[in-house]
Amino acid sequence: MDSLNFGQENPAQELTLRQLHAEFEKCNIINDIRTRNNIRKAFSLLAELFPKATNVSFGSKELMQFQVFLAKKNYARKYCNTLVKFVRTVFYWGESADLVSIRTVHKLRNVKPLKLNQAKEKPKRKAVPAEVFEAALPYFPPAVSDMLELQRLTAMRPGEVCRMKPIEIKHDKDLTGDFWIYQPEHHKTEWAGKEKRIVLGENSMETLSFYLLKRAADEPVFKTVKGKAYTTASYGRIIKKVLEANDLPKFTAHQVRHLAISEISLLCGQDFAKEVAGHSDTKTTEIYDHFSIEKQKEVIRRRELQRKEK
Numbered sequence: 001m002d003s004l005n006f007g008q009e010n011p012a013q014e015l016t017l018r019q020l021h022a023e024f025e026k027c028n029i030i031n032d033i034r035t036r037n038n039i040r041k042a043f044s045l046l047a048e049l050f051p052k053a054t055n056v057s058f059g060s061k062e063l064m065q066f067q068v069f070l071a072k073k074n075y076a077r078k079y080c081n082t083l084v085k086f087v088r089t090v091f092y093w094g095e096s097a098d099l100v101s102i103r104t105v106h107k108l109r110n111v112k113p114l115k116l117n118q119a120k121e122k123p124k125r126k127a128v129p130a131e132v133f134e135a136a137l138p139y140f141p142p143a144v145s146d147m148l149e150l151q152r153l154t155a156m157r158p159g160e161v162c163r164m165k166p167i168e169i170k171h172d173k174d175l176t177g178d179f180w181i182y183q184p185e186h187h188k189t190e191w192a193g194k195e196k197r198i199v200l201g202e203n204s205m206e207t208l209s210f211y212l213l214k215r216a217a218d219e220p221v222f223k224t225v226k227g228k229a230y231t232t233a234s235y236g237r238i239i240k241k242v243l244e245a246n247d248l249p250k251f252t253a254h255q256v257r258h259l260a261i262s263e264i265s266l267l268c269g270q271d272f273a274k275e276v277a278g279h280s281d282t283k284t285t286e287i288y289d290h291f292s293i294e295k296q297k298e299v300i301r302r303r304e305l306q307r308k309e310k
Helices: 017-027 033-049 060-072 077-096 102-109 130-139 142-154 158-163 202-212 232-245 253-268 270-277 290-309
Strands: 169-174 177-182 198-200
Touching: 017 033, 017 077, 033 060, 033 077, 060 077, 060 102, 077 102, 130 142, 130 232, 130 253, 142 158, 142 198, 142 202, 142 232, 142 253, 158 232, 158 253, 177 202, 177 290, 198 202, 198 290, 202 290, 232 253, 253 270, 253 290, 270 290
Parallel strands: none
Antiparallel strands: 169 177, 177 198
16 A cells, blocks of 8 residues: 655755744734734744754654643643644644645644643633622723623623724624624634624624714724723733722633623523634634524623613
């Protein structure tokens, strides 16, 4: 039987791992700051462990050694797996650019993620209690209060609410009612070629209408008092500052998202919560199709009905 054809044994050009990463950054625009920084972090740590390794010499053995190296640095298991995933991403791209052999890609693909007890576990992020969130809301500047409320209504990630622009919001009307669809140009899974669409119902539309009347199409919906766009960092800082200044229980924007997901899960079930949250791991079916939009609309209808009944 013929042996499996792995194509060219070695790429035409031998590169250090830093050089391979530099070539990747030249050819790929990654707008999500966290993703870009994680890829840089992964290759910085790779260079620390394997200063002389190249696109030719690096393989499955080295990738498994890298996993152990990350675990010994006391990184959480999921973060270790994230960094390893991004190493693979760059090597996969390298194969398409004739900088990495398909044999190397095949070897790296066979390395399994770290399992429980192979690295430390990060404590699960808990949702902010609803009563804590509601008590704190009046203390925030109006724009920040509305951003937090929008997160609770939609389960948006902090970056998605900070980067929202009018041009990314479209009207969507069907037999069941009026909705807006927010389709962020940049989002967490953009680098993997995925789209993201978030359904906005009556309460979200009411919150946003005030800002949309004052913003140009390509301006951020929410701005600081100095007229600048919020970043996830500045958004997080103002939340922390207000809570500390008023001696209120601390929480983060991520915990507000988790509050929304928890409430949706209780009201509609975990499947609906995953659709709204935009989770796209291997246990979740593709979320960016028409069926997902219909599920999101159903969640919005149920939540708004629940609010009216209170």
